[in-house]
Amino acid sequence: xxxxxxLVRANIQKLVPYSSARDEFSGEAKVFLDANENSLGSxxxxxxxxxxxxHQHKVKxxxxxxxxxxxxxxxxxxxxDECIDLLYRCFCNPSTDNVVxxxxxxxxxxxxxxxxxxxxxxxLLTEDFQLDLVHLENLxxxxxxxxxxxxxxxxxxxxxxxNDIEMLLNNFDGLVVVDxxxxxxxxxxxxxxxxxxxxxxxxxxxxxxxxxxxALRLGMAFASTEIINILNKVKPPYNINQATQELALKxxxxxxxxxxxxxxxxxxxxxxxxxxxQMPTVEKVYPSDANFILVKIQNARKVxxxxxxxxxxxxxxxxxxxxxxxxxxxxxxEEENTALVDAIQDWLLKQDK
Numbered sequence: 416x417x418x419x420x421x422l423v424r425a426n427i428q429k430l431v432p433y434s435s436a437r438d439e440f441s442g443e444a445k446v447f448l449d450a451n452e453n454s455l456g457s458x459x460x461x462x463x464x465x466x467x468x469x470h471q472h473k474v475k476x477x478x479x480x481x482x483x484x485x486x487x488x489x490x491x492x493x494x495x496d497e498c499i500d501l502l503y504r505c506f507c508n509p510s511t512d513n514v515v516x517x518x519x520x521x522x523x524x525x526x527x528x529x530x531x532x533x534x535x536x537x538x539l540l541t542e543d544f545q546l547d548l549v550h551l552e553n554l555x556x557x558x559x560x561x562x563x564x565x566x567x568x569x570x571x572x573x574x575x576x577x578n579d580i581e582m583l584l585n586n587f588d589g590l591v592v593v594d595x596x597x598x599x600x601x602x603x604x605x606x607x608x609x610x611x612x613x614x615x616x617x618x619x620x621x622x623x624x625x626x627x628x629x630a631l632r633l634g635m636a637f638a639s640t641e642i643i644n645i646l647n648k649v650k651p652p653y654n655i656n657q658a659t660q661e662l663a664l665k666x667x668x669x670x671x672x673x674x675x676x677x678x679x680x681x682x683x684x685x686x687x688x689x690x691x692x693q694m695p696t697v698e699k700v701y702p703s704d705a706n707f708i709l710v711k712i713q714n715a716r717k718v719x720x721x722x723x724x725x726x727x728x729x730x731x732x733x734x735x736x737x738x739x740x741x742x743x744x745x746x747x748x749e750e751e752n753t754a755l756v757d758a759i760q761d762w763l764l765k766q767d768k
Contacts, residue, residue, distance in 0.1 A: 467657035477667040495634030503531040514561040567597040572703030599625035601704035715740040
């Protein structure tokens, strides 16, 4: 049976979180003389001399409307990377507990585990980039606190089988973290609506991809109120700055424009995939539910180096297990996609000479 208290680190259970004066009163105030801010303002045309809302209430209310989930189930991080780090710091005891990741997958799960001195166990995906449940379950023991699932997966681009994820949620007593950074580009349904059914589920999303706000560093985690309360207990008091909160609110008013961009990127993704499939040097273009494609191409490292000479940067994934001779290519603008294709055609011509 899932019991959240069995997962939380003992020192976190006892932790008294930092409390600001803004946490200690309710209602509206007109004069703030509590936080030692510069009351005379700042050198910018818009003043940023006051600390931001530590709980980002307005942003969470707006996200709640868009996502159809109550604000108390939402945590906002300084990028999804902060959400990842806090999950380790809240639930994993250093040098004692372990987590399971499913390579090839997003690299920060392992990096953050190493920073927090948490053992990482690896359940390699199958040849078609799906979960190997038998291998995964064999790695789980009483010290396994988290299992990381990236769907749609990075760097492979595909969505993982929903039934497999549900099987894991039903049979694992730790937290299952489903990272949905690319869910907006997929036809798959988000797991956010399953939170009431699975108390051990954490869903991560981001403003960096479909919303086009990567420079703002704003990540989202959705979970039970109990899990959200623990994350809020540990996070820095003002982890989301005022400018980010304001810009996120403006973006959340433009859902229609975001959806238009998503549709355009998906169309360009499909078109670019078709172009690559016709190239003699390309061995395979993997199906994608993301805003990138994974391309298996002959001499991938040499192609990567050649593209750099043309000022074009893609991601060389040829050193990653199951991704031999693969390049991960983000869908750019039409002009950028054309420049990429032209550069690879130049590469092919040079090989024929």
